[in-house]
Amino acid sequence: MDEPDSTGRFGTFGGRFVPEPLMQALMDLEVNFRKFWSDPEFKGEYYDILKNFGGRPTPVTFLKNMSNDLGVNLYLKREDLAHTGSHKINNVIGQALLAKRMGKSNLIAETGAGQHGVATATAAALLGLKATVYMGAVDVKRQGLNVFRMELLGAKVVPVESGSKTLKDAVNEAMRAWVKEVDDTHYCLGSVMGPHPYPWIVREFQRILGSEARSQIYEILGGKYPNYVVACVGGGSNAAGTFSGFVDTDAELVGVEASGGAALTYGTVGVVHGMKSYILQDEVGQILEASSISAGLDYPGVGPEHSFLKENKRVRYETATDSEVLSAFKILSSSEGIIPALESAHGLAWIIKASRTGEISQGSNVLLTLSGRGDKDVAEVKEMVDRGTVI
Amino acid sequence: MDEPDSTGRFGTFGGRFVPEPLMQALMDLEVNFRKFWSDPEFKGEYYDILKNFGGRPTPVTFLKNMSNDLGVNLYLKREDLAHTGSHKINNVIGQALLAKRMGKSNLIAETGAGQHGVATATAAALLGLKATVYMGAVDVKRQGLNVFRMELLGAKVVPVESGSKTLKDAVNEAMRAWVKEVDDTHYCLGSVMGPHPYPWIVREFQRILGSEARSQIYEILGGKYPNYVVACVGGGSNAAGTFSGFVDTDAELVGVEASGGAALTYGTVGVVHGMKSYILQDEVGQILEASSISAGLDYPGVGPEHSFLKENKRVRYETATDSEVLSAFKILSSSEGIIPALESAHGLAWIIKASRTGEISQGSNVLLTLSGRGDKDVAEVKEMVDRGTVI
């Protein structure tokens, strides 16, 4: 996966649709990223922290029980084992280091599931920066554990009461906050979305996920790549990181969206949060509220590079419903001893479905990025089960 | 650290003080453990699962900010990054494999903080065994997240209403349950305690922690061992695993108990849960209730090998109070971006105290085993902070 063009576009997608006060910061960010990302010392520090603090490389686990049941060979790239419990740490360590090199003393971030917020708070604590995290009021409620975690890590969590009170509104609020403090503050965006250069930067910082997975699975499969490489898609960062490792193989790449937040599947092209991409919008152009059990996929947009990968057909995008996801969540927990994040369970849900229908043919090798662990979700799932909302 | 003698004793501690119906099972277990632990195939499978499923080796992290503040060089062995979030996984993978080789189809376990219960449920799911976990009713309440996790993993959680309704009563109840089902059930004990051969088996399965730490820190320190090696002590398994890697170096070994559950510091010799060891008891011999904010250290006994290591003075045992622990918990979270289990925070609390008083001299190298992550504790700590119980 290549660098975007000079206007920050992947094909026709991307760009920098932001108010003028942010342009200088975005241009500075691009210049600095370009400089440091080719600086071996910077890269060394980044890799060092991810290894010695972040727990990388994360393993690839073969799922014996589920593979037996499904008749396909299922492998998980285990981002749940990374420090803070998801792939989000890869990105924030990179951005926080970058912010520090740029002389910024504060980080702001938006968060949906809270994983990116926790990761940002963590990186800030580690590197001695201040962190403020914007989180939709609805998400504050359903991801209480993560709110506590951020606070313990020393971050300030600001509940966002505007709009649908979920991730998209947290992004708006974070942008508004950034406008005010752009001098000494870096906006630590949590996915491959937003204005250029974010989609590019975040993908590059998530590339480590795909590179590791590539060489691990190649070795496990005795010198082959998998038939399918699957990842869930919210903003699209874990998917972008994953696919970056396999885009030049003949693996079929599959991104799985929440059916209630499936910009690529049900959306149309538009401009929101600084980028041109597929979004869920009504006929006049108002952005729709996404609706998914997983806070991290509850987002009506998607990173522009995914729009590009959809149009050029290198990646195929599918969806999973809440009930398919809950079922996948429970199957992985009870048959393999791994409780997945609800986000990641979307990828698994599609694999289960496609294996059962024969769309994934028997004996195929399938790699799924398990983007995070489900501890943050168990209380909510338990409540749904107790209430009888789900079986 | 050596094998116990033929009566299952470390010095005068240990033994097998159990009702006759359990003797056969204990003898079988010893025979099988001896056989399989020297079987390269068994060991290979054990190491393989811990690597590819469990996320081992866990890294050793240098704490730059705290080291600066304290004037000592502080390193953490990161068991919080192991799958399920604590060192407990090392032991249960070993025991569950052993149980399977012995033809048992069920696991029972006691749990305090819930980490051992979660780990047992996990291993059971992975290896296709049934798991029943006994947990004091008080702990069920304060570790709700872990109860949910066990249930999602397919385990049955049985709240224990007898006695003090904490860990010690969960052990009694698990033993009672085991008596009834000893034929097809393995009792997967969670620490280096209980009747022989458990203290030995569990220490051997936790040895991996110490071996890794030993070679990692030796490399980090450029061919030296640390001046201090510290671990918290509940039953004593993470400490036993840790110390096994350093007992032959000249590192000072320090085990830190909860001041409200400090069998080694405030206890006397007695017999409980099948072992002779230091325990907290009154003048007539009734076992006292321990009382600590950390469910995993809320135990009035301690593994017999620790009693031995105390008497022969190879290890020194210290205590930390609840408020010292909460303070350490918050310091590590906000200054390093690592939220520790309250259990592990005991070790840190002692290090902070001893560094400030100069007992640990400036410039010393100190290795602490961070036995687990604090996600399970954040809701409780948050509540204490909100209630104003703690600052």
Place this chain on the structure above:
Amino acid sequence: MLENLTKKDLKPLVVPYITGQMRDDWLDIIYQMANAKADAIEVGLPFSDPMIDGPTIQESSKKAIENGATTDSILDGLASLDIDCPIYIMTYYNLIVRVGIDRFVERVVSSKVKGLIVPDLPLEEIDELNTATRSAGVSQVLLVAPSTPDLRMASIAKRSAGFLYTMGLMGVTGERSSLPQSALETARRAKKVAPGDLPVLVGIGVSLPEQAREITKYCDGVVVGSAIVRRILNGSKIDEIGEFIQSFKS
């Protein structure tokens, strides 16, 4: 064809803002604004995700959308007006893209709207829209901010039509009790680089006549947004709104 805003007298230019359809009598309010000698009127198309707006304008957008406001309904309303005060539409880019750039610009022209202000369209992204507005004779007003360096400010000013919208501070729309230093400084810098015939107006944070008087020592006029929208939200009578606008002219 692309006329800039011009002063009718020696007074500074005053451009009040209203979100289209935020109150049922919004068209009456616009008449009143024109009567109160507004030099132009900025009408917002409400958007669900207004990135640069503070709470007051966010609320007016929400109200407008609840009232059924759409691009069409607002443009239809404006088309029905009979005033000679120029109207500028403020909108986020997605509402334009959704309709299609050419169709949108056509609609704007047929509604007798003078110009467009698109706050999330920086210099680097204007070309596509600008081709359409130019050929249709619609003024595309561009924005500069305190963070905009001089050279860039000059490039933006050169491309701006109607007037140059100068953000008085780094922040979102909303009232402030006093004018920040950055507003004076940015106004001064903008005025210096702007072509002689392009009026420089300062907006964002100008809420009181005194503030307007102070800032217009350095520029040609002001845009008054949140201070008016708050009054409309609070149920102020139409003539109270008119009086408030007039107070900027006195």
Place this chain on the structure above:
Amino acid sequence: MLENLTKKDLKPLVVPYITGQMRDDWLDIIYQMANAKADAIEVGLPFSDPMIDGPTIQESSKKAIENGATTDSILDGLASLDIDCPIYIMTYYNLIVRVGIDRFVERVVSSKVKGLIVPDLPLEEIDELNTATRSAGVSQVLLVAPSTPDLRMASIAKRSAGFLYTMGLMGVTGERSSLPQSALETARRAKKVAPGDLPVLVGIGVSLPEQAREITKYCDGVVVGSAIVRRILNGSKIDEIGEFIQSFKS
């Protein structure tokens, strides 16, 4: 000096159990047990962590401890008794270790207690205590279980004094509605390996006279625990308890 329990008639031996001090009139209950022709009485020292006890005896232990029961208070009570029915103390090992083995055995002797049953002391761990009890003439009763293999059972029986306590099932103390197959089988096996003069008694799960009659086809008697303790907990009158014990003798 270490006399075994002997039968006084052709009836099976019956050994009722009571937890010391579980009710204020516990000593009266013991008198009544003796009157009801109990062949011996097992008195439990309550322990906070009774590993092999089910809910009924756990509750009696809790009550006793709340009543202030200690090793001393119970032994003092027993010392005051004037009956010729032998008393066996049941206790977990920690209560012995805490006092000190020699001191404990001395206290036992001075309280005219005949023997000791320590359920958490398997064959491998008895030596230290056994040295003391032997030299003091106190019978140390050992336990066998359904899981105990024949050879081991023989070794245990050889070391047991007073009687051989045979667990009727794999489980904790408590009442069962019917005798499990394992009880008959274990009784038969125990009887086969036990020295001729060592009575084999079956305990754990023997709650009804019919059960006792059935099992004593294979052994010499029964220990009745939870069934009695439940009656005492439920407030049964002393003579009701006596009658219940007598029903095992008829």
